[in-house]
Amino acid sequence: MKEDFLHYIWQHQYYHKAALATTAGEPLQVLRVGFYNTDAGPDFQEALLRIGEVEWSGSVEVHLKASDWHRHQHQHDPTYDQVVLHVVWEADAPVRRMDGTLVPVLSLQGRVDLSLGHTYQRLLQAKSAVPCAAFWPTVPEVTKALMLERALVERLEAKGQEVLQTFRSYSNDWEQTAYHTLLRGFGFKTNQQGFEQLAKALPLPVVRRHQHNLPQLEALLFGQAGFLDESADIYKAQLQKEYAFLRHKYTLQPVPRPIWKFLRMRPANFPTVRLAQLAAVLHGQQAFFSKLLAADTVKQFEMLFKAPVSAYWRQHYHFGKSAKALQQGIGKSSVHNLIINVAAPLLTAYGLYTDDRAYIEKAIALLGQLREGSNKITRLYEELGWQAKSAADNQAALGLYKHYCAPVNCLRCAIGHKIMKQNSSAA
Structure with a gap:
């Protein structure tokens, strides 16, 4: 099991909640799971919980083992004093804040549907370049379309950020x-x-x-x-x-x-x-x-x-x-390549800099009007029945593969999320 699987379980609350309690036996109610934090510090911030009769607002830290708290030296980091719940798979050790107070612990072991874990393992161990290839036909077309649209925007904005670095230089x-x-x-x-x-x-x-x-x-x-x-x-x-x-x-x-x-x-x-x-x-x-x-x-x-x-x-x-x-x-194909890799990123960068989404939408619309030949990445999805109709589609497929399929980042992908949800009774 990987820690990001537990992040996913907590974020979407995909576990059995009957008689939910901390390892100390205090009744636990999750009022707000918190916002997932990709930077330094606790994993989820601004969570809201009721432990016993008291409401707590703060952060949630997630580990496979409770003892990972000590392995990561959180007991010496004041940032983690704001943690109000330690979510773990195995509660193998008590953990304390810098002032010596115990951090409440929730163990998910025995609460997660086994089918959810099996589905995740199938995605992790898939031999195909697109991990969800075996599940692809079961995913609604609207889910795929929305995820590809998101991947396109993320790819454009990443290119726009690169341009902004040049801009600052x-x-x-x-x-x-x-x-x-x-x-x-x-x-x-x-x-x-x-x-x-x-x-x-x-x-x-x-x-x-x-x-x-x-x-x-x-x-x-x-x-x-x-x-x-x-x-x-x-x-x-x-x-x-x-x-x-x-x-x-x-x-x-x-x-x-x-x-x-x-x-x-x-x-x-x-x-x-x-x-x-x-x-x-x-x-x-x-x-x-x-x-x-x-x-x-x-x-x-x-x-x-x-x-x-x-x-x-x-x-x-x-x-x-x-x-x-x-x-x-x-030639025309080279001109279109320049529009894709020069014009669209510049428009996106300007939109990000001025906080005007109209320029980003303009870049997306421009790519939607261009034809771009298939490549070894887009052919992976074409083999699953998906067809690119424009440069926007091609760029979306490249973004999906680079940021989600290649690193097997299925838990952050809407397609992977749909697959997980379809294969879990807890979800």
Whole structure:
């Protein structure tokens, strides 16, 4: 048995309550279970209990064994002096607060329906990537839909919090934050780290001074990325000359060349091609973040990330290496990837910062209008009969898997909760 199972039992009161009493024999009535605490301190706070004839307001601590109180050194922590009930499976030792007073104990051993424990063990020991796969058909569709919606919001808000960390590192400058997020997004999955380092190595104020001049912009991007160190052709020589001047002018230091990855990638995804596409997007693009906030339609968001690359990069995928077919710029699927991983997190972050849910709802609605190909994670749920209809569905499935299925966090999942409830007479 795991302690989080007892947390679950207490939180939902899934135990037999007949003749409920403490281990000292005092009648116990639970008036309010308390709020589950995920931070330091007692497990449940602001609980309300009646022990004997007295009402107690305070915290509830949960352990498998009462002796865990001493093992965790709670007897020396004043935070635990507010505990009014110690909920345990096995009451193997008395526990006291710092002032020596005994903490009332409730033992759940013998009060929990065995079927509930068996269901939990089946989920814990499931060999499938989705622990509840065997139970999935028994869960109402509305429960699955609501949980996936919750997983989507949680995933978006987690991404929004990451953006807010960047925002704070740039002294609360949204345009700087959007620039950093944009570059990180252009790294897609394989070269994300390289583009993120490039965002730090090439400050937005420098980019702004040269946004009107595409060759200078390419010189800055390719030079700071470390791709202008060797000769290749006339165009590269021109960029080298331009970069040498700009590097000296702004005292720039390029990122290490080995950070970039080309192995097992299609030429269209090479970091050199992505840098050319990024240069095209940044060229003449003023107030990117303001435009992002103002965009309403999918087409308006697409236009933020679409621009024709320079003549050289229409015919090359690397310096000195010609492309077999002309390439005008970034493809539609890549644009949608940027909307998912740049636009939606930025909108969510702004909504969290301003406490305006309208921006988060806007991000959700935007994802609902995009198509996104399936992946190995979404296919796990498709095999169970679920079908993704939009990028919002895909992102929801990714959030569900990462935060609930992979860590077997079934007790915090509405789907897992429904399964547990369906398999317990106490529930």
